[in-house]
Amino acid sequence: METDIVVIGGGPAGLAAGLAAQENGSEVIIIERDHELGGILQQCIHNGFGLKHFKEELTGPEYAQRFVDLVKDSPIHVMLNSIALSITPDHQVVVMNGKQGIVHIQAKAIILAMGCRERTRGAINIPGTRPAGIFPAGQAQRFINIEGYLPGHRVLILGSGDIGMIMARRCTLEGMKVLGVAEVLPYPSGLKRNQVQCLDDYGIPLYLRHTIIDIRGKERVEGATIAQIDEKWRPIPGTEKYFDCDTILFSVGLIPENEISVQAGISIARNGGPDVNEYLQTTLPGIFACGNVLQVHDLVDFVTEEAQHAGENAALYAQGKLDIPTPSPEQKITILPGENVGYVVPERIDGLQTEKIVKFTYRVKNPRSNIRTQLVSNGKVIYTRRHKFVLPSEMISIRAKLKPEDVEGEIIVNVIEKEQLVNIIERTMMEEN
Amino acid sequence: MNNNIYDIAIIGAGVVGSAIAQRLAKYELKTILLDKEADVAMGTSKANSGIIHQGYFTSKGTLKETLCLRGSALFNELCPQLDVPFKRTGALFCATTKNELKTLEGEFKNSQERNAPAEFIDDRGKIKKLEPLLKESVIAVLHFPEAGILVPWDLTIALAEHALLNGVELKLQFEVAFIKKNDEIFTIHSSEGEKIQVKTIINAAGLYSDKIAKMIGDESFNIIPRRGQYIMFDKHSLNLQKILFPTPTVVSKGIVVGPTMHGNFYVGPNANEVDSKEGTNTSIKGLNEILTGGSKLVDLPLRKHITNFAGLRASTLRHDFIIEPSKQDGQFIHAAGIDSPGLTSSLAIAERVEEILQKDCGFTFSKRTQYIPTLSSQIRMENLNEEELKSKIAENPQWGNIVCRCEMVSEAEIVEACHRQIPCTNTDMVKRRLRPGMGRCQGGFCQAKIMKIISRERDMLYEKVTKTGGKSYLVFNRTKNLGSEIFNGDHL
Ligand SMILES: Cc1cc2nc3c(=O)[nH]c(=O)nc-3n(C[C@H](O)[C@H](O)[C@H](O)COP(=O)(O)OP(=O)(O)OC[C@H]3O[C@@H](n4cnc5c(N)ncnc54)[C@H](O)[C@@H]3O)c2cc1C
Ligand SMILES: Cc1cc2nc3c(=O)[nH]c(=O)nc-3n(C[C@H](O)[C@H](O)[C@H](O)COP(=O)(O)OP(=O)(O)OC[C@H]3O[C@@H](n4cnc5c(N)ncnc54)[C@H](O)[C@@H]3O)c2cc1C
Numbered sequence: 029m030e031t032d033i034v035v036i037g038g039g040p041a042g043l044a045a046g047l048a049a050q051e052n053g054s055e056v057i058i059i060e061r062d063h064e065l066g067g068i069l070q071q072c073i074h075n076g077f078g079l080k081h082f083k084e085e086l087t088g089p090e091y092a093q094r095f096v097d098l099v100k101d102s103p104i105h106v107m108l109n110s111i112a113l114s115i116t117p118d119h120q121v122v123v124m125n126g127k128q129g130i131v132h133i134q135a136k137a138i139i140l141a142m143g144c145r146e147r148t149r150g151a152i153n154i155p156g157t158r159p160a161g162i163f164p165a166g167q168a169q170r171f172i173n174i175e176g177y178l179p180g181h182r183v184l185i186l187g188s189g190d191i192g193m194i195m196a197r198r199c200t201l202e203g204m205k206v207l208g209v210a211e212v213l214p215y216p217s218g219l220k221r222n223q224v225q226c227l228d229d230y231g232i233p234l235y236l237r238h239t240i241i242d243i244r245g246k247e248r249v250e251g252a253t254i255a256q257i258d259e260k261w262r263p264i265p266g267t268e269k270y271f272d273c274d275t276i277l278f279s280v281g282l283i284p285e286n287e288i289s290v291q292a293g294i295s296i297a298r299n300g301g302p303d304v305n306e307y308l309q310t311t312l313p314g315i316f317a318c319g320n321v322l323q324v325h326d327l328v329d330f331v332t333e334e335a336q337h338a339g340e341n342a343a344l345y346a347q348g349k350l351d352i353p354t355p356s357p358e359q360k361i362t363i364l365p366g367e368n369v370g371y372v373v374p375e376r377i378d379g380l381q382t383e384k385i386v387k388f389t390y391r392v393k394n395p396r397s398n399i400r401t402q403l404v405s406n407g408k409v410i411y412t413r414r415h416k417f418v419l420p421s422e423m424i425s426i427r428a429k430l431k432p433e434d435v436e437g438e439i440i441v442n443v444i445e446k447e448q449l450v451n452i453i454e455r456t457m458m459e460e461n
Numbered sequence: 462m463n464n465n466i467y468d469i470a471i472i473g474a475g476v477v478g479s480a481i482a483q484r485l486a487k488y489e490l491k492t493i494l495l496d497k498e499a500d501v502a503m504g505t506s507k508a509n510s511g512i513i514h515q516g517y518f519t520s521k522g523t524l525k526e527t528l529c530l531r532g533s534a535l536f537n538e539l540c541p542q543l544d545v546p547f548k549r550t551g552a553l554f555c556a557t558t559k560n561e562l563k564t565l566e567g568e569f570k571n572s573q574e575r576n577a578p579a580e581f582i583d584d585r586g587k588i589k590k591l592e593p594l595l596k597e598s599v600i601a602v603l604h605f606p607e608a609g610i611l612v613p614w615d616l617t618i619a620l621a622e623h624a625l626l627n628g629v630e631l632k633l634q635f636e637v638a639f640i641k642k643n644d645e646i647f648t649i650h651s652s653e654g655e656k657i658q659v660k661t662i663i664n665a666a667g668l669y670s671d672k673i674a675k676m677i678g679d680e681s682f683n684i685i686p687r688r689g690q691y692i693m694f695d696k697h698s699l700n701l702q703k704i705l706f707p708t709p710t711v712v713s714k715g716i717v718v719g720p721t722m723h724g725n726f727y728v729g730p731n732a733n734e735v736d737s738k739e740g741t742n743t744s745i746k747g748l749n750e751i752l753t754g755g756s757k758l759v760d761l762p763l764r765k766h767i768t769n770f771a772g773l774r775a776s777t778l779r780h781d782f783i784i785e786p787s788k789q790d791g792q793f794i795h796a797a798g799i800d801s802p803g804l805t806s807s808l809a810i811a812e813r814v815e816e817i818l819q820k821d822c823g824f825t826f827s828k829r830t831q832y833i834p835t836l837s838s839q840i841r842m843e844n845l846n847e848e849e850l851k852s853k854i855a856e857n858p859q860w861g862n863i864v865c866r867c868e869m870v871s872e873a874e875i876v877e878a879c880h881r882q883i884p885c886t887n888t889d890m891v892k893r894r895l896r897p898g899m900g901r902c903q904g905g906f907c908q909a910k911i912m913k914i915i916s917r918e919r920d921m922l923y924e925k926v927t928k929t930g931g932k933s934y935l936v937f938n939r940t941k942n943l944g945s946e947i948f949n950g951d952h953l
Pocket of ligand 2: 668687
């Protein structure tokens with residue numbers, strides 16, 4: 029089988045990317061493992077989606093449906109119940125399903141949109157027994173919203189990520205008792221609005237700087253102990269609190285799902301997503317990435333925007349019109365997270381012959397207020413933007429106009445106060461002299 | 462006498478009880494294997510290092526020494542016969558100080574006396590070749606090329622299935638509560654009021670073997686549980702070649718960094734006596750201890766762990782296996798106090814029990830006429846090439862439906878597991894057979910789907926599908942009082 033573009037994953041990223049590629053003149057196949065399109069949004073039945081993109085408040089499935097309808101009305105070919113097993117650097121995709129068996133599709137470009145999975149209890153090494161009743165929050169969400177079953181009665185939640193907080197409310201609404209949410213950080217790791225609407229409004233206590241130090245129960249969870257932690261993340265004796273619960277939900281982060289990317293030889297960046305340039309092209313030409321497989325998004329509206337960008341570029345690439353120069357080592361521009369920045373997408377800029385606007389998305393490590401983003405290259409500030417406040421839970425997105433003459437070698441992205449920056453510049457200049 | 466009376470009842474379907482059952486299945490005997498849990502290998506046999514040892518650091522003249530080496534040798538034939546994956550990776554005991562080096566030299570001599578192939582190496586270049594990941598601080602190693610690894614529950618399940626294939630009966634969720642004897646016949650009573658009549662009992666109840674012994678008035682030993690904790694790491698996060706041990710101390714063999722059959726690796730176990738025979742919980746202290754221990758040999762990758770767990774050694778003050786008829790009753794045979802290297806020794810323990818039955822219990826065995834010598838394991842998608850997989854899917858579309866994407870398990874495989882000799886009736890049973898839930902997502906994506914398959918294939922209400930049997934329910938009532946149902950659809 030042959031086509032212009034194969035999109036792997038039919039979540040919001042895959043749908044928007046596929047639509048953009050199709051609108052830009054490409055023949056598109058979307059491959060989705062599940063029996064329906066929409067990705068993880070199908071189980072996010074709460075509202076709050078689409079405020080940016082549609083300027084109205086939708087539920088997850090409603091947001092997804094808008095794109096599903098557009099895809100259905102388009103010539104895009106969708107393969108459901110089909111898993112992409114592997115991809116090759118020359119754009120072959122191996123797909124498996126029960127009807128056709130194994131199909132090889134030769135494409136001109138590939139868009140990766142596989143989403144992410146949840147970090148588990150084992151990944152953060154929580155001790156105790158291993159009975160039934162310990163779930164990643166997303167799995168509990170699936171049980172309640174898709175399967176229609178209650179996963180327990182008395183719930184303790186570890187991690188104040190968005191999914192955790194939303195599940196605190198969801199469990200409460202279904203008649204379960206949520207005893208509390210424990211969070212290792214000194215602030216909630218999800219959005220402020222979720223803290224207010226999902227915890228505060230229901231009187232669910234949030235224990236900051238706390239973690240679970242023991243889980244009890246042989247067959248089903250019978251209880252758990254949390255304790256406060258010190259600066260070195262060690263539990264402080266005397267601060268233990270015991271909860272009589274039968275369920276523990278973990279909402280401790282998401283990890284981009286990049287097994288097939290890695291197999292194909294794509295380099296992975298520090299945040300777990302593929303290393304991409306300003307066209308969202310991975311380290312393999314003609315293979316693009318967007319959505320949660322690239323970076324974990326807090327808002328699906330940003331997923332859509334990013335995916336459209338990837339879709340347009342993939343279409344251009346497939347038509348031989350995406351002119352990305354292969355930069356020589358001297359022309360290479362690397363983007364580096366600086367002060368208080370966890371990661372930045374893109375990781376590199378491959379083409380800066382003339383002045384152009386480049387979009388950067390990144391997250392801060394610590395919350396701050398009255399602060400600014402500064403892009404620094406060659407010791408000079410080349411772009412500044414103020415923020416009232418920044419939070420690790422909120423992805424920041426900026427568009428910076430870059431001039432070739434301003435940039436050399438690397439761009440450091442800092443989120444700092446003004447005075448601090450002077451020091452950095454001074455330091456760099458001193459080092460150079 | 463009626464024919465409801467069994468010749469032999471084996472209490473405990475761990476690796477030891479299952480090995481005994483498999484051994485005895487060769488003969489025309491009416492044998493039953495009993496366990497209190499919903500599956501075999503639910504006790505210590507599911508939480509250990511899975512190493513096939515070579516008699517090293519065992520005391521001279523002990524059963525542990527002899528049975529360990531004999532047991533290891535028996536795997537050469539058994540593993541291909543029962544289709545159990547097994548790999549002789551080799552093990553390295555590592556010395557970082559002069560004193561440790563001396564200890565290893567001493568053990569090298571012992572190994573030669575035992576006829577266990579071993580090699581003492583103090584050349585850094587050669588050490589590096591054997592295991593490039595070892596730290597520079599390791600100055601000498603004692604290499605046992607024959608040491609190997611297998612998945613302990615793979616072995617136990619295969620042994621039990623093979624026994625079943627040849628006429629042994631298996632009764633799960635049968636917790637032995639007390640035992641009576643009348644006219645040379647034992648009656649074993651379960652906690653649910655069921656009864657089994659039998660001539661000879663084999664006590665292979667692991668941590669509870671002392672409790673079972675006391676049921677016939679035998680108080681000759683007590684089991685002291687000694688816990689060992691582990692941390693399991695993601696696939697391909699460290700490409701280990703060898704099983705790495707520090708130099709053992711008098712107290713324990715030390716914290717191992719070892720590869721698994723599936724490309725993961727683990728660190729552990731430590732060793733602490735605990736009060737409870739159910740105390741398989743891990744602790745912050747224990748997990749820190751094993752991370753520190755493991756870091757002495759290699760640089761451990763950060764944040765690549767996927768789970769932690771613990772197992773309990775059934776140790777006794779005899780410091781050796783107890784494999785003998787009870788002083789209380791000659792028709793009651795102990796296979797008790799089987800701590801490490803019990804997995805390695807299991808086949809040899811079974812051989813020893815067979816001898817005892819013949820010599821001391823007056824059994825004359827006649828070979829089973831319709832004995833089936835081999836067992837075929839389930840066909841696994843991961844072992845099929847593209848053409849084979851294509852024809853499988855053409856036959857049955859469920860082969861094309863991936864349920865677990867971390868470990869690549871298809872619906873067809875899970876359906877088969879629900880209908881094998883020991884049918885899977887809970888999600889952990891499926892996990893131990895096919896690995897969905899053992900990967901990096903730890904079941905977050907596939908558990909709900911596996912519950913549906915079990916519900917459909919075993920005709921069970923969805924909410925009655927448990928994690929490990931008993932009351933380990935995963936979900937309870939339905940939202941909006943939707944009512945209970947058995948899943949019978951195609952979309953998982
Ligand atoms: C549990 C959970 C709850 C969330 N809740 C919220 C929320 O309340 N509000 C909010 O704004 N955002 C939320 N998010 C984030 C938001 O939904 C995501 O940002 C968005 O769904 C990401 O879209 P995506 O298309 O990148 O990934 P996904 O929606 O995960 O879609 C990826 C799709 O790819 C498919 N796929 C993956 N691998 C393959 C393969 N090899 N072959 C074929 N198909 C494949 C998957 O089946 C899936 O359908 C949540 C995310 C998660 C995980
Ligand atoms: C941390 C650790 C690491 C180890 N590493 C190794 C190693 O690398 N190599 C090695 O060779 N050995 C090792 N061992 C030892 C090995 O695991 C054990 O020797 C072996 O598993 C013991 O098997 P078993 O069948 O005797 O016990 P178990 O597997 O515990 O089986 C006993 C069974 O009896 C059942 N039972 C108990 N009471 C009753 C009752 N009342 N009614 C019905 N059924 C009952 C239980 O449910 C259980 O299934 C290790 C052990 C530990 C703890």
